[in-house]
Amino acid sequence: MSKKALLEVNNLKQYFPIKGGLFGGTVNHVKAVDDISFVVYEGETVSVVGESGCGKSTTGRAILRLDDPTSGDILFDGENLLGLNKAKMRKKRKDLQIIFQDPYASLNPRQTVRQILEEALEIQNVVSRKERRQKVEDLLQTVGIGAHQMDRYPHEFSGGQRQRIGIARALSVDPKLVICDEAVSALDVSIQAQVLNLLKELQQKFQLTYLFISHDLGVVRHISDRIIVMYLGKIVEIGDKDSLFENPQHPYTRALLSAIPSINVGEKKKERIILKGDVPSPIDPPAGCRFHTRCPYAMDRCAVEEPKLHSLSEVEHKAACHLLEDGPYDYS
Amino acid sequence: MTISNQENILEVRNLCTSFFTDEGEVKAVDGVDFSIEKGKTIGIVGESGSGKSITSLSIMRLVQEPAGKVVDGEIVFKGENLLTKTKKEMRDIRGNKISMIFQEPMTSLNPTLTCGEQIAESLRIHQKLNRKEARVKAIEMLKLVGIPSPEKRVKQYPFELSGGMRQRVMIAIALACNPELLIADEPTTALDVTIQAQILELIKKLQEELGTSLMIITHDLGVVAEMCDRVAVMYCGKVVEYADVKTIFTDPKHPYTIGLLNSVPRHDLKVEGELSVIKGSVPSPFELPSGCRFVTRCPHAREICHRELPALETKEDGNQVRCWIHTDQWEKQAEAVSTHE
Numbered sequence: 122m123s124k125k126a127l128l129e130v131n132n133l134k135q136y137f138p139i140k141g142g143l144f145g146g147t148v149n150h151v152k153a154v155d156d157i158s159f160v161v162y163e164g165e166t167v168s169v170v171g172e173s174g175c176g177k178s179t180t181g182r183a184i185l186r187l188d189d190p191t192s193g194d195i196l197f198d199g200e201n202l203l204g205l206n207k208a209k210m211r212k213k214r215k216d217l218q219i220i221f222q223d224p225y226a227s228l229n230p231r232q233t234v235r236q237i238l239e240e241a242l243e244i245q246n247v248v249s250r251k252e253r254r255q256k257v258e259d260l261l262q263t264v265g266i267g268a269h270q271m272d273r274y275p276h277e278f279s280g281g282q283r284q285r286i287g288i289a290r291a292l293s294v295d296p297k298l299v300i301c302d303e304a305v306s307a308l309d310v311s312i313q314a315q316v317l318n319l320l321k322e323l324q325q326k327f328q329l330t331y332l333f334i335s336h337d338l339g340v341v342r343h344i345s346d347r348i349i350v351m352y353l354g355k356i357v358e359i360g361d362k363d364s365l366f367e368n369p370q371h372p373y374t375r376a377l378l379s380a381i382p383s384i385n386v387g388e389k390k391k392e393r394i395i396l397k398g399d400v401p402s403p404i405d406p407p408a409g410c411r412f413h414t415r416c417p418y419a420m421d422r423c424a425v426e427e428p429k430l431h432s433l434s435e436v437e438h439k440a441a442c443h444l445l446e447d448g449p450y451d452y453s
Numbered sequence: 454m455t456i457s458n459q460e461n462i463l464e465v466r467n468l469c470t471s472f473f474t475d476e477g478e479v480k481a482v483d484g485v486d487f488s489i490e491k492g493k494t495i496g497i498v499g500e501s502g503s504g505k506s507i508t509s510l511s512i513m514r515l516v517q518e519p520a521g522k523v524v525d526g527e528i529v530f531k532g533e534n535l536l537t538k539t540k541k542e543m544r545d546i547r548g549n550k551i552s553m554i555f556q557e558p559m560t561s562l563n564p565t566l567t568c569g570e571q572i573a574e575s576l577r578i579h580q581k582l583n584r585k586e587a588r589v590k591a592i593e594m595l596k597l598v599g600i601p602s603p604e605k606r607v608k609q610y611p612f613e614l615s616g617g618m619r620q621r622v623m624i625a626i627a628l629a630c631n632p633e634l635l636i637a638d639e640p641t642t643a644l645d646v647t648i649q650a651q652i653l654e655l656i657k658k659l660q661e662e663l664g665t666s667l668m669i670i671t672h673d674l675g676v677v678a679e680m681c682d683r684v685a686v687m688y689c690g691k692v693v694e695y696a697d698v699k700t701i702f703t704d705p706k707h708p709y710t711i712g713l714l715n716s717v718p719r720h721d722l723k724v725e726g727e728l729s730v731i732k733g734s735v736p737s738p739f740e741l742p743s744g745c746r747f748v749t750r751c752p753h754a755r756e757i758c759h760r761e762l763p764a765l766e767t768k769e770d771g772n773q774v775r776c777w778i779h780t781d782q783w784e785k786q787a788e789a790v791s792t793h794e
């Protein structure tokens with residue numbers, strides 16, 4: 122199977138100005154996303170993980186052009202989204218949808234489920250007026266909500282059901298790429314499992330491509346084909362799911378994975394790597410390797426020289442660390 | 454009369470806490486029993502809305518009246534029923550003998566007081582320390598919870614600290630008076646995993662040093678597996694299973710516990726295919742099924758489950774489960790088609 126790139130992000134930077142000073146000018150920048158590049162192939166799920174504030178949501182928002190990126194290219198189906206004018210971008214949104222963490226905040230409380238979905242269909246002009254009702258019924262059935270519930274308001278549904286409505290709305294316009302930003306994070310474990318299964322089922326049925334943003338590495342391992350690990354606005358490791366989980370190479374990824382509490386009682390626990398201190402501010406991120414202030418392996422050069430992404434294997438596993446210059450590092 | 458086991462620091466018996474709303478009574482906690490052995494850690498898990506937080510607020514006597522009220526039961530702390538204490542007696546117990554850590558430190562820290570002042574305040578009230586002694590002790594506490602340059606931090610306000618630091622300050626306040634019981638409601642849920650690992654390690658270490666008994670409420674089963682000796686699983690205001698941690702994770706008995714564990718996506722295992730799920734969702738507190746509360750979602754439900762609420766039965770090993778399957782009744786029951794929605 123030859124892989125076709127659906128989304129290509131090249132050297133994306135998103136700096137947010139900080140206003141201040143005597144004249145209210147820009148005194149500094151939050152370097153939320155700082156020169157990242159990656160590809161998402163058609164039909165796959167790529168997850169973005171990392172700690173709060175590392176730039177996951179900003180990346181998703183930049184792709185949808187909800188913010189205007191500082192620099193870089195975002196190629197979607199070969200077309201540079203950053204070159205489109207507002208009207209063209211609005212049309213393009215039909216192909217790129219987003220599902221948020223809090224379904225409640227993203228659904229209009231004054232509209233019934235039917236109105237919410239009909240409005241989405243109308244804006245993108247997907248089907249004729251006559252067909253709309255049927256399409257709404259079909260959509261709700263796809264996500265497991267009965268047609269008899271279609272005239273209810275969002276508050277009359279449970280959290281998991283509301284997330285299903287959010288999914289139905291995203292799917293209503295037949296998108297190609299769906300960005301899921303913490304889409305299951307607010308749900309109870311038992312409901313989360315239902316929604317994850319639904320997302321997988323819909324992916325197969327409609328050949329969807331997912332960019333899945335999450336801080337839950339269990340969820341990520343379940344849903345992804347490939348994984349991007351970010352730290353302070355940079356990609357530190359990227360690879361297919363199995364090599365990343367079974368053979369993490371960046372010291373940060375290793376610490377992150379070892380920090381997750383496991384439900385394996387009794388079995389011998391893997392050594393936990395406890396990191397010192399907090400994540401530094403993205404306003405003045407550390408020079409050199411951004412992780413050097415917390416890295417147990419930091420060397421002198423790490424404070425001055427930024428590491429490149431080094432290729433580690435044939436399966437596109439890469440990590441940005443000086444230890445990996447000559448290939449995988451022996452951590453044992 | 455109150456008979457209590459000397460080994461137990463806390464015994465909760467038939468605790469019932471309700472909210473009286475316009476739509477009717479919400480039995481948030483509905484006949485909950487459990488106990489905590491001295492120096493041990495128990496975890497409380499369960500679906501959102503199952504009554505975990507209200508259980509802990511009831512123990513602290515912090516349920517917001519008049520909308521909410523403890524309507525029945527006993528909370529026996531070191532042999533004495535907390536429900537018969539006066540407001541003043543409770544104030545002496547809270548923060549002194551029993552402390553609580555909340556999920557969101559920002560809402561429970563006082564934004565107008567420095568970190569040092571907040572710790573010192575509690576020490577001055579409960580331990581009758583003077584201003585200077587309290588200040589010294591406050592710095593000591595901040596050092597104990599791993600805050601770097603504590604002499605500088607005592608003078609800072611909560612908003613000047615990161616989330617992890619604020620959570621540490623909360624822990625410092627909670628432990629300042631060396632409480633015998635610490636209740637932590639989702640203590641690390643708002644934190645990143647690498648910071649969570651630091652905080653959990655800290656709590657464990659302090660518990661070992663100070664001999665504190667611990668009650669942790671969390672939806673993170675990994676946290677429970679790593680921290681707790683015993684685990685209570687709640688569903689719709691009731692404890693459905695209470696057992697030692699090993700049994701809960703390796704040989705769970707209640708269908709809800711089993712379903713819950715199976716639906717956790719694993720970061721530490723290679724698993725292919727669909728996640729197993731518990732179908733449906735939690736019933737509204739106004740439309741609770743008669744009989745077993747889990748009957749609308751249980752794959753094993755039989756006729757008796759619809760009719761009668763199973764009791765929380767204690768097994769020989771001391772573990773408890775609330776399910777007809779684990780009674781003599783079960784085999785006598787003809788297999789009946791369950792009536793799911």
Ligand SMILES: Nc1ncnc2c1ncn2[C@@H]1O[C@H](COP(=O)(O)OP(=O)(O)OP(=O)(O)O)[C@@H](O)[C@H]1O
Nearest residue numbers: 137151153172173174175176177178179180336403
């Ligand atoms: N509009 C904005 N103006 C200024 N700073 C911003 C803006 N949006 C995001 N940031 C900052 O950019 C950084 C990255 O934020 P982002 O929301 O992408 O993080 P995240 O990885 O999604 O985190 P979380 O897991 O908490 O959702 C943070 O430091 C954040 O405070």
Ligand SMILES: Nc1ncnc2c1ncn2[C@@H]1O[C@H](COP(=O)(O)OP(=O)(O)OP(=O)(O)O)[C@@H](O)[C@H]1O
Nearest residue numbers: 472474479481500501502503504505506507508738
């Ligand atoms: N002030 C209130 N008024 C009415 N009902 C309330 C009030 N506070 C809580 N409840 C109800 O009591 C029940 C138990 O709530 P509780 O906060 O203990 O749940 P929980 O198990 O802690 O859930 P979560 O995991 O979401 O924190 C819920 O049904 C909730 O809606």
Ligand code: SF4
Nearest residue numbers: 410413416423442443
């Ligand atoms: S480059 Fe240096 S500081 Fe950065 S992760 Fe590698 S060893 Fe650590």
Ligand code: SF4
Nearest residue numbers: 745748751758776777
């Ligand atoms: S009592 Fe019946 S319905 Fe309830 S958990 Fe047991 S088998 Fe299921």
Ligand SMILES: [Mg+2]
Nearest residue numbers: 177178179302
């Ligand atoms: Mg985010």
Ligand SMILES: [Mg+2]
Nearest residue numbers: 505506507638
């Ligand atoms: Mg709660």
